[in-house]
Amino acid sequence: MNEYINPCLFCGGNRDEPDHLQHCDGRQGGRPEPPARVYAFHKIPAVSREAFERYHAENPEIYVKLVEFSLQAARAGARHFGIRMIYERLRWYTRIEARNDIFKLNDHYHAFYARKLMNEYPELAGMFETRSSKADEEVSA
Numbered sequence: 001m002n003e004y005i006n007p008c009l010f011c012g013g014n015r016d017e018p019d020h021l022q023h024c025d026g027r028q029g030g031r032p033e034p035p036a037r038v039y040a041f042h043k044i045p046a047v048s049r050e051a052f053e054r055y056h057a058e059n060p061e062i063y064v065k066l067v068e069f070s071l072q073a074a075r076a077g078a079r080h081f082g083i084r085m086i087y088e089r090l091r092w093y094t095r096i097e098a099r100n101d102i103f104k105l106n107d108h109y110h111a112f113y114a115r116k117l118m119n120e121y122p123e124l125a126g127m128f129e130t131r132s133s134k135a136d137e138e139v140s141a
Helices: 049-058 060-075 083-097 107-120 134-138
Strands: none
Touching: 049 060, 049 107, 060 083, 060 107, 083 107, 107 134
């Protein structure tokens, strides 16, 4: 008997099987086996001024582009902006426009960069919304 199979484009199984979605989540390769042990929390690395200053010294081109894109937003009329949006703009720039993924942006330093930008460029004062952070007492003008 030649049974018709409705093939799944993702896992290759039969989409009409009643338990198909138990082993396929619609991604290429099917659903991976769950890890033996799942941890609810992961340890977040300590963020300090020393770590930020080291990162900043090793990656000065990041700050140059953050300044450029932040000033571009301010000059376009933006009064309040998110530092994360500027970060993502930098990721877009390096990946798509410059076709060069040399920047490895550390997401733990948003607060430091936002405060540094606002301290060093008067036209950016108050641009980024900030919450209380370790960076408040750590970054000076």
